[in-house]
Amino acid sequence: MTDDRLLEVRDLEVEFTTRDGVVRALNGVSYGVDAGETLAVLGESGSGKSVTAQAIMGILDMPPGRITGGEILFQGRDLLGLGAEERRKIRGPKMAMIFQDALSSLNPVLSVGFQLGEMFRVHRGASRKEAKERAVELMERVRIPAARQRVNDYPHEFSGGMRQRIMIAMALALEPDLIIADEPTTALDVTVQAQVMDLLADLQREYRMGLILITHDLGVVADTADRIAVMYAGRIVENAPVKELYAAPAHPYTKGLLDSIPRLDQKGGQLYAISGLPPNLLHVPDGCPFHPRCPRARDRCRTDLPPLYAVSERAAGGAADATAEAAEAAAADAAHDDIARVPEVGERSSACHYWKETVDDARRA
Amino acid sequence: MADTTREPILEVRNLVKHFPLTQGIVFRRQVGAVRAVDDISFTLYPGETLGIVGESGCGKSTVAKLLMNLERATSGEVLYKGEDISKLSGRALKAVRRNIQMVFQDPYTSLNPRMTVGDIIGEPFDIHPEAAPKGDKQARVRELLDVVGLNPEYINRYPHQFSGGQRQRIGIARGLALNPEIIICDEPVSALDVSVQAQVINLMEKLQDEFGLSYLFIAHDLSIVRHISDRVGVMYLGKMVEIGSDAAIYDHPTHPYTQALLSAVPLPDPDAREGRERIILTGDVPSPANPPSGCRFRTRCWKAEERCAEEMPLLAVPQRYAGADTAVAHDSACHFAEEKQHVAHA
Ligand SMILES: Nc1ncnc2c1ncn2[C@@H]1O[C@H](COP(=O)(O)OP(=O)(O)OP(=O)(O)O)[C@@H](O)[C@H]1O
Ligand SMILES: Nc1ncnc2c1ncn2[C@@H]1O[C@H](COP(=O)(O)OP(=O)(O)OP(=O)(O)O)[C@@H](O)[C@H]1O
Ligand code: SF4
Ligand code: SF4
Ligand SMILES: [Mg+2]
Ligand SMILES: [Mg+2]
Numbered sequence: 001m002t003d004d005r006l007l008e009v010r011d012l013e014v015e016f017t018t019r020d021g022v023v024r025a026l027n028g029v030s031y032g033v034d035a036g037e038t039l040a041v042l043g044e045s046g047s048g049k050s051v052t053a054q055a056i057m058g059i060l061d062m063p064p065g066r067i068t069g070g071e072i073l074f075q076g077r078d079l080l081g082l083g084a085e086e087r088r089k090i091r092g093p094k095m096a097m098i099f100q101d102a103l104s105s106l107n108p109v110l111s112v113g114f115q116l117g118e119m120f121r122v123h124r125g126a127s128r129k130e131a132k133e134r135a136v137e138l139m140e141r142v143r144i145p146a147a148r149q150r151v152n153d154y155p156h157e158f159s160g161g162m163r164q165r166i167m168i169a170m171a172l173a174l175e176p177d178l179i180i181a182d183e184p185t186t187a188l189d190v191t192v193q194a195q196v197m198d199l200l201a202d203l204q205r206e207y208r209m210g211l212i213l214i215t216h217d218l219g220v221v222a223d224t225a226d227r228i229a230v231m232y233a234g235r236i237v238e239n240a241p242v243k244e245l246y247a248a249p250a251h252p253y254t255k256g257l258l259d260s261i262p263r264l265d266q267k268g269g270q271l272y273a274i275s276g277l278p279p280n281l282l283h284v285p286d287g288c289p290f291h292p293r294c295p296r297a298r299d300r301c302r303t304d305l306p307p308l309y310a311v312s313e314r315a316a317g318g319a320a321d322a323t324a325e326a327a328e329a330a331a332a333d334a335a336h337d338d339i340a341r342v343p344e345v346g347e348r349s350s351a352c353h354y355w356k357e358t359v360d361d362a363r364r365a
Numbered sequence: 366m367a368d369t370t371r372e373p374i375l376e377v378r379n380l381v382k383h384f385p386l387t388q389g390i391v392f393r394r395q396v397g398a399v400r401a402v403d404d405i406s407f408t409l410y411p412g413e414t415l416g417i418v419g420e421s422g423c424g425k426s427t428v429a430k431l432l433m434n435l436e437r438a439t440s441g442e443v444l445y446k447g448e449d450i451s452k453l454s455g456r457a458l459k460a461v462r463r464n465i466q467m468v469f470q471d472p473y474t475s476l477n478p479r480m481t482v483g484d485i486i487g488e489p490f491d492i493h494p495e496a497a498p499k500g501d502k503q504a505r506v507r508e509l510l511d512v513v514g515l516n517p518e519y520i521n522r523y524p525h526q527f528s529g530g531q532r533q534r535i536g537i538a539r540g541l542a543l544n545p546e547i548i549i550c551d552e553p554v555s556a557l558d559v560s561v562q563a564q565v566i567n568l569m570e571k572l573q574d575e576f577g578l579s580y581l582f583i584a585h586d587l588s589i590v591r592h593i594s595d596r597v598g599v600m601y602l603g604k605m606v607e608i609g610s611d612a613a614i615y616d617h618p619t620h621p622y623t624q625a626l627l628s629a630v631p632l633p634d635p636d637a638r639e640g641r642e643r644i645i646l647t648g649d650v651p652s653p654a655n656p657p658s659g660c661r662f663r664t665r666c667w668k669a670e671e672r673c674a675e676e677m678p679l680l681a682v683p684q685r686y687a688g689a690d691t692a693v694a695h696d697s698a699c700h701f702a703e704e705k706q707h708v709a710h711a
Binding site for chain 1: 372399420421528529530531557558560561562563564566567568585587588589590591611625626629630631632633634635637638645646647648650693
């Protein structure tokens with residue numbers, strides 16, 4: 001664990017008890033974020049992106065939810081060992097979340113200024129007057145025009161983009177070390193999205209915050225992320241620095257996602273589509289959960305669940321700096337496929353038995 | 366590919382829709398109007414896909430509803446094969462409606478949860494008995510399921526037993542039931558997973574080739590719109606601000622709003638992050654109940670001058686490009702329409 005490591009999620013497991021049975025929403029999720037870093041979490045709908053975030057924030061619905069395993073280390077402390085009161089003290093001053101739907105996460109009967117000021121009253125014991133003053137400052141910081149005149153307005157009196165900025169202001173109020181943004185711009189137009197993402201990036205830089213950005217927009221990810229974690233069926237299937245992932249994905253699901261972006265040269269032709277359907281978490285397939293949809297699947301995939309393998313440059317062939325020594329090491333690695341090293345949290349890794357072929361094919365293409 | 370030398374199948378002329386804003390509970394009086402669609406004209410040719418893009422609230426869905434006659438136009442005409450259908454009612458309207466069908470955005474709420482898939486897809490036959498298959502209705506429904514790539518055995522299942530992509534296919538099958546010529550698609554893939562979007566788009570393109578359908582395709586994902594459209598129209602605050610071939614709009618946009626829109630689309634390429642020049646618009650979209658005078662984009666436009674507040678720009682080929690033989694010569698509603706160099710985009 002590096003000194004800068006802000007958050008580390010290790011082997012997190014979450015279940016939901018539902019009428020139809022037990023939904024295993026998270027089956028061992030691991031990822032990490034450093035101070036000042038942006039980790040993007042990509043993945044299919046229902047793959048567990050929001051549940052992981054809720055578990056980190058301590059706002060998971062329990063019951064029906066239950067954390068059945070794992071650790072959440074935040075600034076070195078395991079949050080899962082803390083009581084409700086201690087968790088509450090962390091939310092706001094230490095970590096905060098921005099939700100997709102700003103209108104429904106703001107209270108409609110309280111003025112925006114009151115809601116912004118509440119953070120200062122509850123956590124900092126500010127007076128009403130001080131709190132309102134701070135609310136105006138925050139609104140100015142997220143560039144709401146005429147903030148002082150508008151501080152007593154209600155949420156519905158603001159446009160969608162403004163409400164999203166107010167949510168950001170609220171998350172930033174106490175200058176937390178970690179922000180989790182769950183699809184912060186999905187409901188916004190591209191021009192407003194650009195404004196909001198720009199603002200978020202500026203503020204993150206200013207405060208050196210860690211940012212977990214949950215999204216399914218591959219454009220936003222390419223634009224803002226330092227590293228990426230890709231989820232599928234309650235697991236991390238790939239973990240990589242942004243440029244490496246776009247240049248050569250190490251998991252067939254990631255490759256499928258990147259390939260299904262419409263490109264100019266495909267105009268008039270067919271789009272690449274991942275075949276089949278997203279998995280049903282009540283009946284996750286045996287072996288690799290992606291195998292019914294995977295173009296690379298072999299017999300082993302139907303029976304053996306792939307662990308996260310460390311993806312190392314030297315093990316993958318075709319690396320630019322392949323020396324004789326490296327090639328030898330690669331050959332040795334390839335021969336010991338099954339006893340591959342367990343990756344560090346945050347190290348480039350892939351949960352595919354055939355990640356080497358996947359990376360190599362992508363590099364060759 | 367569309368044949369633009371042929372007669373248009375649909376021609377929209379000066380279409381207007383104002384929603385009244387009222388005040389008072391007992392004595393309702395009109396205090397203004399939301400100018401959702403304000404004098405819009407365009408054409409759709411047989412076998413063509415016309416994409417419509419623009420910011421939330423600019424009036425895209427209202428245009429769709431006006432074409433479907435789900436809303437009454439305040440003024441203007443919608444010509445279907447030369448006949449104005451916007452004022453039809455009763456039997457005459459019903460007869461036209463057969464040929465214009467709609468696929469909705471939200472596959473989760475647009476299907477009645479208490480009807481089986483067979484009932485949902487077969488429902489148009491109950492509304493239009495004259496178009497129902499002579500013999501076995503069930504057989505036709507099975508055929509439609511097969512056409513959209515769903516197992517015909519699923520005919521007795523309910524919508525909740527399907528995934529989002531499958532439900533969208535059910536919506537498309539229903540849209541195809543009456544063999545329409547035009548399908549209006551309002552954000553047909555926006556609610557779907559990236560991995561499933563491509564499946565539905567491929568299906569729509571296949572059906573278009575097979576049945577010669579014309580699509581009006583409304584979406585906010587500019588790269589999907591480019592992929593599927595022959596021509597693209599850009600709307601802003603109830604107005605069409607630019608329209609042209611996909612190459613004209615994406616490679617040679619001349620309207621500042623289109624330029625800003627395209628430049629704001631994040632590229633799925635981390636290497637492009639540093640080099641690209643983005644136009645970040647300031648300010649918020651004004652209310653359609655009280656749009657700015659002159660050019661409606663002027664409150665956010667970096668090129669705005671006095672003239673823009675006084676004079677409404679018309680949608681036409683800009684003077685400077687008149688007679689040019691390239692894609693840059695297309696309709697753009699800006700007094701200072703001009704190509705901008707280096708607009709990186711999707
Ligand atoms: N309160 C709950 N009760 C039962 N199941 C739940 C609950 N919350 C989440 N789940 C299940 O957990 C799984 C993961 O859900 P999650 O919301 O994390 O998905 P996601 O990756 O955020 O998807 P999306 O992209 O659609 O937001 C889903 O199968 C979901 O149905
Ligand atoms: N029935 C109605 N009564 C009053 N105003 C309406 C009505 N329907 C739509 N509007 C208004 O008309 C404008 C255009 O709405 P419309 O739904 O057509 O936008 P849109 O372009 O489809 O937006 P989006 O991308 O968010 O779907 C909006 O300001 C909307 O609030
Ligand atoms: S383990 Fe097998 S099925 Fe899973 S992603 Fe890799 S190749 Fe495909
Ligand atoms: S007419 Fe004026 S305000 Fe409108 S887009 Fe052109 S330059 Fe901008
Ligand atoms: Mg979610
Ligand atoms: Mg709409």
